[in-house]
Amino acid sequence: MKPLARGAAASVLLQLAAIVMSSGSVLATDDYTLPFYNPGVTMSYGVDRDRTLNRQLDWTGQVWYDGQPHYGRVYDQHTGVDYPMAVYSGIAAAKDGTVVDLQGGYGTTQFGSFGNFVKIQHADGRQTLYYHLASSADGGIATWVGAGVQAGQWIGRSGCSGLCYGAHLHFEMLAWSSAANAFRPVDPLAERRWTTWPGRVPFDAAYVRESNPGTEYLRRGLTILHWVDFRNTGGRAWRSWGAVGRTALATWNPAAHASAFRAFDWPYAWLPTFVDAASVPPDWVGRFTFGLTGSAAPGSYSEAFNLQAYGLSWFDYGRLGSYYIPIVVTP
Amino acid sequence: MGRLTIPPLVLLLILVGGCATGGTSSPSSSASSSISSGPTRSAVVRTPLPSGFPVVPGAIPASPQDSDPGLIALWESDQAGSAAYDFYVDALPAAGYPIVGVYPGGEVALIRFLASDGQVWQIVVHGLADGTVAIEVRLDRP
Numbered sequence: 064m065k066p067l068a069r070g071a072a073a074s075v076l077l078q079l080a081a082i083v084m085s086s087g088s089v090l091a092t093d094d095y096t097l098p099f100y101n102p103g104v105t106m107s108y109g110v111d112r113d114r115t116l117n118r119q120l121d122w123t124g125q126v127w128y129d130g131q132p133h134y135g136r137v138y139d140q141h142t143g144v145d146y147p148m149a150v151y152s153g154i155a156a157a158k159d160g161t162v163v164d165l166q167g168g169y170g171t172t173q174f175g176s177f178g179n180f181v182k183i184q185h186a187d188g189r190q191t192l193y194y195h196l197a198s199s200a201d202g203g204i205a206t207w208v209g210a211g212v213q214a215g216q217w218i219g220r221s222g223c224s225g226l227c228y229g230a231h232l233h234f235e236m237l238a239w240s241s242a243a244n245a246f247r248p249v250d251p252l253a254e255r256r257w258t259t260w261p262g263r264v265p266f267d268a269a270y271v272r273e274s275n276p277g278t279e280y281l282r283r284g285l286t287i288l289h290w291v292d293f294r295n296t297g298g299r300a301w302r303s304w305g306a307v308g309r310t311a312l313a314t315w316n317p318a319a320h321a322s323a324f325r326a327f328d329w330p331y332a333w334l335p336t337f338v339d340a341a342s343v344p345p346d347w348v349g350r351f352t353f354g355l356t357g358s359a360a361p362g363s364y365s366e367a368f369n370l371q372a373y374g375l376s377w378f379d380y381g382r383l384g385s386y387y388i389p390i391v392v393t394p
Numbered sequence: 395m396g397r398l399t400i401p402p403l404v405l406l407l408i409l410v411g412g413c414a415t416g417g418t419s420s421p422s423s424s425a426s427s428s429i430s431s432g433p434t435r436s437a438v439v440r441t442p443l444p445s446g447f448p449v450v451p452g453a454i455p456a457s458p459q460d461s462d463p464g465l466i467a468l469w470e471s472d473q474a475g476s477a478a479y480d481f482y483v484d485a486l487p488a489a490g491y492p493i494v495g496v497y498p499g500g501e502v503a504l505i506r507f508l509a510s511d512g513q514v515w516q517i518v519v520h521g522l523a524d525g526t527v528a529i530e531v532r533l534d535r536p
Contacts, residue, residue: 107497107504132518133536134497134504145499174474195500228519228527229479229498 095157095256096214096265096298098193098234099148099221100376104264107231108145110250111137122252142248143192143235150230151201152221154193155265155376156212157234160185165208167199171222178225179203181218190246194233197222213308215265215299216375259345263298266372270384271348278389281357286326289388290339290352293370296382301343307374310338312351315369315380316387324366324390326354335368357392364390443467443531444510448485450478450529464533466515472526478519479503486517506534 097104113120119127121137132138150171160183167179179196181204197203197220206218223230236256237246252261273291281287291312295301301310314320314333321332329335335353343349367387370378380386438461453469471478479498486493486507494514497504505517514534522528 108499108502131535132497132499132502132504132520134495134506136536138499138502141500143500145497147496147498172474172476174476223476223498226475226500226521227498228475228501228503228521229483229496230476231498231500233500 093300094258095191095236095251095262096155096258097146097262098155098157098191099146099232100153100155100264100266100379101148102264102267102296102379102382104146104148105135106144107134107147108132108138108141109136109252110144110248111139111141112250112253114140116140122250143194143233144251146232146234148221148230148232150220150222151197152232153217153376154181154196154219154221154232156183156214156216156218157191157236158183158185158187158214160191160212162206162208162210162212162218163190165204165206167196167204169198169224171197171201171203171224172227172230173198173224174227175225178227179219179222180225181206183212183218188239189249190237192233192235192237193219194235195222195224195227195231196220198224213375215308215372258298263296263345265297265299266370266376266378267295267297268293268370268378268383269296270386278391279355280391280393281324281355282393283357283359283361286354286356288352289355290350291368291386292348292350293383294348295343295345297378298345299372300345301338301340301349303337303339303341309373310343310349311371311373312336312338312353312368313371315367318369318377322366323359323364324355325358326356328354337373355388355390357390359392361392361394364392366390438463441466441533446489447531448482448489450481453478453529456528462532464535465530466533467531469529470522470526471529475519475521475527476503478517478527478529479505482517482519491515 109122111119117130117139119137119139127133130139162181163184164182165180169177169179178194179198180192180194182190182192184190203220203222206212212218221230221232236249236251238249240247271292271294274289279287279289303309312335314322319333325332336351338349339352340349365387369380369383440463443466450471453471456468456470458468482505483496491507493505493507495506502520506514509515516532516534518530518532519527
C-alpha cells in the first residue's frame, strides 16, 4: 500500500472510530447498566450539572435559570438520577464491585433526612449509591458490607425511605475528587458510562426465531434437536462461561421446574442449555441449542422457557415473547 | 438523596388562616382554596380550580406573593413528603383527571394530568423549610 493510500485508510479508520465512539455503544459492554430490571422505567429527574443555586444544567445541555422542577430533566442541585418505580421493585448492581456501606434500619416509607441505601465500590475507582430502599426487615437490603457483587445482581428492593416524594430509586455515581479530597457526584449520562446509550437494564431479550416454531412431535424415548434465537436487548453481554452470570435457558411456569422432556445434554433437569456462543454483546442474537426427549406419556404438552442470568436474575418472560414449545409425544 | 433546597417561590409563601375547604378534607372537597389575589396585589388572572377537585386531607389553603398566572391553587400540609403524591396518584383518576406522567423525586414530586378542558395541568409537591410540604396545582410547564 502506498503511503498516501495508507494515510487515507488511516483517516477513514479514525473517522469510523470517532463515529463508533460518538454512538456511545458497542465498545463499553463491560461498563455500567441501569440499576433495575424493568426496562419500562424512565427517569424522572437527572443530575444537575451546575451546582449554582437556581441555575440548572440538565442532561440534554439545556440551562434553566430558576429553582423549579423540570420533569424528565432536572431539579435544582440534584446529585443523582431518579427512577420512579413501585415500592419493592428489584434493584440491581450497576457494575461488578464490593459493597462498602449500607443502611437498612429505616422504615420502607419512613420520611426524613436519612434513608436506606447500598453503596458499592467499583474497580474503576467509582462508587454507586442506591437510595430510598425498603427496610432490611422488608427485604430492602439483599447484601452486606464486604460482599462482592456482580453487575446485574439483585442487591435490594426499592422503597421511599429518607427524603422521598413518591416511591423511586435515587441512583448516584461518585468519582474521587483530588481537589475536594472526597468522592463527588458525577453524571453517568454526561460521562456516557452506560454499556449502551442512553442506558439499558442489565438483562433483557426479544424472541427472533427458532428451528421449529410449530409443534414438536416426539416419538416416545427418542430425542430431537431444537434451537431458538433471542436478541440481546439488555445492557450486558451474554456469556456461556463463568460460575455465575452465564446466560441460561431454563424451564418456566413454574420457574425452574424439572422437565419431562429433559435430554441427555441438559446440565440440569430444569436447564436445557447455556447460550451457544462464548459472548453475545448487546443487540446481537444468541442461539440456544438443546435436545428434547419424549420421556412423558403420549399426549399433548406445552413447555415454557425463560432466560436467566445464572445465579443472578430471571429475564422478563413477557418481553421474551412468552416463549413456549408445543410438544406432542407419540407412542 | 439530593440536597434539600427551597425554591424562592416557597420562601415567599404567606399562609392564609382558616381550615381546609368547608372543614372537610376528603377527595371530594370543594376546591374553594383556589388562589384569589388580594386587593393590594396586581390583578393576576388565574385559571379557576374546578369544584370538587381533590384536596389532601388536612391541607391548609395558602396564598403566594407571586404573580405567576400559571399557579391555580396552593395548599400546605404537615403530612409526610410522599403522602400527598400518593394521594393524588389515586385521587386524580378517581375524580376524572387522567394522569399522563408521574415524576417522583428526592425533593419534589410532580404529576401531570389532564384537566377537564383537555389541557395538561400539574400537581407539584415539595418541601418547605419548616418540614411541611407545599402542594401546588398549576398549568403545565416544561
